[in-house]
Amino acid sequence: MKVAIAxxxxxxxxxxxxxxxxxxxxxxxxVLIFISEKEVDALAVQGRTDFRFEKLPxxxxxxxxxxxxxxxxxxxxxxxxxxxxxxxxxxxxxxLGMGGFTSTPPILAGKLRGVPTFLHExxxxxxxxxxxxxxxxxxxxxxxxxxxxxxxKKRCETTGTPIRRSLLSARIPKDxxxxxxxxxxxRLTLLVMGGSQGAHGVNEAMQQAAAKLAGENLQIIHLTGxxxxxxxRATYRARAxxxxxxxxxxxxxxxxxxxxxxxxxxxxxxxxxxxxxALPAIxxxxxxxxxxxxxxxxxIFARAxxxxxxxxxxxxxxxxxRAIRTIAADRGQLAKMGERSxxxxxxxxxxxxxxxxxxxxxxx
Numbered sequence: 001m002k003v004a005i006a007x008x009x010x011x012x013x014x015x016x017x018x019x020x021x022x023x024x025x026x027x028x029x030x031v032l033i034f035i036s037e038k039e040v041d042a043l044a045v046q047g048r049t050d051f052r053f054e055k056l057p058x059x060x061x062x063x064x065x066x067x068x069x070x071x072x073x074x075x076x077x078x079x080x081x082x083x084x085x086x087x088x089x090x091x092x093x094x095x096l097g098m099g100g101f102t103s104t105p106p107i108l109a110g111k112l113r114g115v116p117t118f119l120h121e122x123x124x125x126x127x128x129x130x131x132x133x134x135x136x137x138x139x140x141x142x143x144x145x146x147x148x149x150x151x152x153k154k155r156c157e158t159t160g161t162p163i164r165r166s167l168l169s170a171r172i173p174k175d176x177x178x179x180x181x182x183x184x185x186x187r188l189t190l191l192v193m194g195g196s197q198g199a200h201g202v203n204e205a206m207q208q209a210a211a212k213l214a215g216e217n218l219q220i221i222h223l224t225g226x227x228x229x230x231x232x233r234a235t236y237r238a239r240a241x242x243x244x245x246x247x248x249x250x251x252x253x254x255x256x257x258x259x260x261x262x263x264x265x266x267x268x269x270x271x272x273x274x275x276x277x278a279l280p281a282i283x284x285x286x287x288x289x290x291x292x293x294x295x296x297x298x299x300i301f302a303r304a305x306x307x308x309x310x311x312x313x314x315x316x317x318x319x320x321x322r323a324i325r326t327i328a329a330d331r332g333q334l335a336k337m338g339e340r341s342x343x344x345x346x347x348x349x350x351x352x353x354x355x356x357x358x359x360x361x362x363x364x
Contacts, residue, residue, distance in 0.1 A: 002029065003029055003096065004031075005020060005034065006096070006097045006098060013098045013269075015163075017096075017098045018033070018044075020098075022164070023353075033051045036055065057075055076101070076104070076105060079102070083106050093116075094115055094117070095118070096353070100130075107133055116361060118360075121140065121151075122161040123297055125146075138360065139156070146300065160347075160352065161268045162272075169253060177254045180258070182244060183244060187242065189259050190221070191262045192206055192263045193222075194224070200225075206222065207231070207232060208318075208320075210317075212317060214239040218324075221255050223249050224245060225248075261279070261280055261328060262274055263281070263320070264284070267289075278339060282320075283301060283302070295311075305337060
């Protein structure tokens, strides 16, 4: 088969797309992946030669009756036209959209070619794009069971959210993982991450917390995004807190293996990875996420006892320190939280998604 996957725009769309692509390629299929023109996409696929990558302009839908709607249709056509030309050459047997309006042009182009089309929605509630995409495709796949009720009553299956192959390998020994970041083997390690582009609010709160965390038996791996990297690094250095600070991390399997606790946003891809590594978490949902989906994602983990939930409006250095100390105080409870996290999501989601595409093709 030839399979086209649309997965650009954010790490939450792109990394699951890459994960499904890896499984399909292993099964002997040819894979084309659409990415956006954003720098985060270029950084994430840098050096990868295992797939054919094609860039499409990012498409975001404004309010229907706003002045920006004409610009949306112009931008949509700037993606749809190239899709049709690329498909005329590539001739896909199936098209998979991983979410967002960047997925809509390839899905629509696939429908016009008469090939099976698929949608994967990772979050607890779909955004505007996937509510539309759900009506277009043959099969919808959901990361959370709670999401299925938002789609038309057609074939819809819960698969979990696909995870990159590098994160499916055996966990790296903790001491070895900490050493890779220049950290010590005998300290509690916090992994702070704000998604593929960082989180300024979380970065600021951690800088405020640094004064109170100085002198405690902990160390930090902090993935800041590009804009806050130097400021966060300087703060930890001034407080003599052992820390590895970087804008982005290409070896997340090592970072997750080193960590005892994660402080993170609650995008579905991040939660799937935390679940895979059985990491308890302090979750701070991005407050402006479409349909408030990060809040709903985080509530699933909080209800299961796998995470502590903090709203960004409530975070400060003081509240963050209190949450860290509370969650770290009981190592037995910490382990139970990790076990609950691990049990929430399937670890073979990419295989499930690929299998549905293959089996659906065989029945046509």
